[in-house]
Amino acid sequence: MSEPGFTLGEIAGRIGGRVVGDESARITGVAPLRQAGAGDISFLASDKRRYLDDLAAGRATAVVLADPALAPGRHCVVVDDPVAAFDQILAMFPTPRDVPAGVSPAAHVDPSAKLAEGVCVGPGAVIQSGCQVGAGTVIWSSVFVGRDCRIGGDCVLHPGVVLREQTELGDRVVIHSNSTLGADGFGYRQAGGRHVKVPQVGRVVVGDDVEIGANVCIDRAKCGATTVGSGTKIDNLCQIAHNVQIGEHCLIMSHTGIAGATELGRYVVLAGNVGVRDNIRLGDQAVVAACACVSSDIEPGQVWGGIPAHDQRQAAREYVAIRKLPEMLKQVQQMARKLGIGD
């Protein structure tokens, strides 16, 4: 059995870097500077004071960086872009997993479901009638896949994921634990003093290469489909309401909510904790700052922030002005008295 990990020389070769120090040093793990111990390789993003302090506080055996003079006494791998290079090293130390081996005898797969070659299904998972699952897809334990779902190849549904009836996923879709796709949209009509449910008979359609975080909700459409475009990434605890249309390659960060039938173009970025109202359109490459509340259309490429959201630079000027407001108020009262203008 070979030794664990890699030599520093092997790692440098993988990322196209130059070793300053001992090429034969053995690297057995990856860690941030401060948490690093013996055997770990870490990275120094820049010469910021904070990072140098972290370097000194930790015990990394080796460091990926741009300037080896910053880490005297450590083995170094010198590259132009340490952050990007380190991402490649991460992939050399994958977390071992016990992927379910084939279809667990404790899974509940309807005989009519069509599972392609190499599909793995964990114990307690349910796959209902009419489902199709593509090759290489892994469905972990306690996942629910409702009737007539279509799941592409090489997808991963982590434990506790629920796909309600007729949900469609493209290829290489990853959904983290306890997320719910295809629950009923929040639609009621008031009649006789009661909220009467509007039937929610549509579905959720997700493109290729989409990653969806943990405890996310994507509701089925009232009719037709709630859609998530290929390449889009959705962070934990987001809410995507019925009939929302999300374009390709968007980034939607944690705690963001998008209300019914709103449309996002391509490459839209919504930072964390953003609220977006219903029935509006956010153009391609629109960006919304964290904690903003969007209540009107955004043109392509605009950067918005604030509550209600508007141009982010204007919002920033307003925040600065608000800091001065209490003082200004006194000054205005003083001027008003001087001018004999009552309040």
Add this chain to the structure above:
Amino acid sequence: MSEPGFTLGEIAGRIGGRVVGDESARITGVAPLRQAGAGDISFLASDKRRYLDDLAAGRATAVVLADPALAPGRHCVVVDDPVAAFDQILAMFPTPRDVPAGVSPAAHVDPSAKLAEGVCVGPGAVIQSGCQVGAGTVIWSSVFVGRDCRIGGDCVLHPGVVLREQTELGDRVVIHSNSTLGADGFGYRQAGGRHVKVPQVGRVVVGDDVEIGANVCIDRAKCGATTVGSGTKIDNLCQIAHNVQIGEHCLIMSHTGIAGATELGRYVVLAGNVGVRDNIRLGDQAVVAACACVSSDIEPGQVWGGIPAHDQRQAAREYVAIRKLPEMLKQVQQMARKLGIGD
């Protein structure tokens, strides 16, 4: 076997509309205008430009609308209120589901639990001792129903729902996937530099006809009950803290959180992403705008918004004024100089 779907004439009859076009046209599905394909019926809410563009972009076979002149060349069903009429059509095209057939042999039902006639329990579900479940209720896979829960008739608990001990649900309650009712409230007392847990020995009591979205949390009371009144609807990812009292027929939208022991009257509406502090009261028919933060009582019927929330019309005036603030600041400085008032 009969043909799928309905003729346009059958649909028109069901909603009391008048066909302009071919009564025998066969309708096999429902869809929004832009997503509609051959065989689909859709609806035109008004003559807004956006909707007419959507109509032109889609291929709906038939359209429900108020003015058939707006959809030349399509089969039309003419009604006064197309949106309301279309809701009725949705119910004609329900999503097929594989409801668990009776009690699954892979469910874990305590012998002392009393299940009424027609109760269905999916595989992996757990129903503990002392539980009562009313007729017609469906408990899907991987649901947990803790000791001494009481569940009414015709309820639906979707996959992954957790009802902790002593939770009570009325009749016709629907809870979507991965929601948690009855977890401990967030209550601690600081002692000796530690947060010591305050025992949370109360429960959650939910009325009739309540619908609760996916990934919602409703905490058990410290003692007594956290209550949700009949007819209230709660959207995905909401947080209802311990000892909150929610009245009947409220609407609580996504990402809203209500802190401990706060009381809501009847017909309260909280739009999305609202935060409500603890130990306050929101009167009947109070309305809070999206992204607001409520930190004081609201009188019945008032409409509030903003952070901190107050009268929504006043808040709107403030938002308009804030837009002008950076300019006003310059003007005030100019005036102050002219008047010889220092800063």
Add this chain to the structure above:
Amino acid sequence: MSEPGFTLGEIAGRIGGRVVGDESARITGVAPLRQAGAGDISFLASDKRRYLDDLAAGRATAVVLADPALAPGRHCVVVDDPVAAFDQILAMFPTPRDVPAGVSPAAHVDPSAKLAEGVCVGPGAVIQSGCQVGAGTVIWSSVFVGRDCRIGGDCVLHPGVVLREQTELGDRVVIHSNSTLGADGFGYRQAGGRHVKVPQVGRVVVGDDVEIGANVCIDRAKCGATTVGSGTKIDNLCQIAHNVQIGEHCLIMSHTGIAGATELGRYVVLAGNVGVRDNIRLGDQAVVAACACVSSDIEPGQVWGGIPAHDQRQAAREYVAIRKLPEMLKQVQQMARKLGIGD
């Protein structure tokens, strides 16, 4: 079989109070004033009108309070601090639970997992290879414990909890239902118009005596560990991103999100619905008010609020000034006209 509950005298003895009324009165439950029925004991926190109304509206048999003159006709237990005393009484009326008896035959425990004495595992739970579970820990139904997790003693993982691979928990950790620890962090690098995943190969490490609410997400680190210090309590629906470091004895309330690699000191308090940006530091005993958005470092002991967050007293002054802003705007325009200053 003995009578249920306790006499009032027994309860008074337990909390060191003085009975005014009948020491032999039998107490069978605890409830808030308004919800209390016959047999219940409740508490009167103070002489606030609202509490006295609640007392009159309920039917508590006995009341814990500081001044028995406030509750004529009720049996009283007189103490200095009724709220603290009542917390002790709560512990006398625990909610009965059906804790899984040992390891359920319907659980899926890998033979290589090491379970200490007295570990209980519910049906449908999965414990993968290489796991270690300490004595007295309870793992409820449908919980997933991924490969190589280490769980201390006397922990409770409620139904639906997911611990992904290599997660570590200290002793006496409680995690409520449907929470997800160790899902991948939200890390991508844009390349060729696509968001390429940055491998997330770190883990989550949680100290002793931590309580984590329901539907919480704590992401695994990119590398190294996302950490939660001993004694910290996290409320429902919170998001803790990759590589966040949370100190000891913090309180993090519902719907709060902390972005990547941010560090919290000890005894930090984040009230509900707070957003905290990535890569910043909040010092020991920093406090952030509800609904705030923190975008810069906070020094130890400071109290911040607002969007963006800053000193809370300053923020409060600004809110007051904003209320007057629409009027001030008119006044400034009037003055500008008088002074011949154009806009």
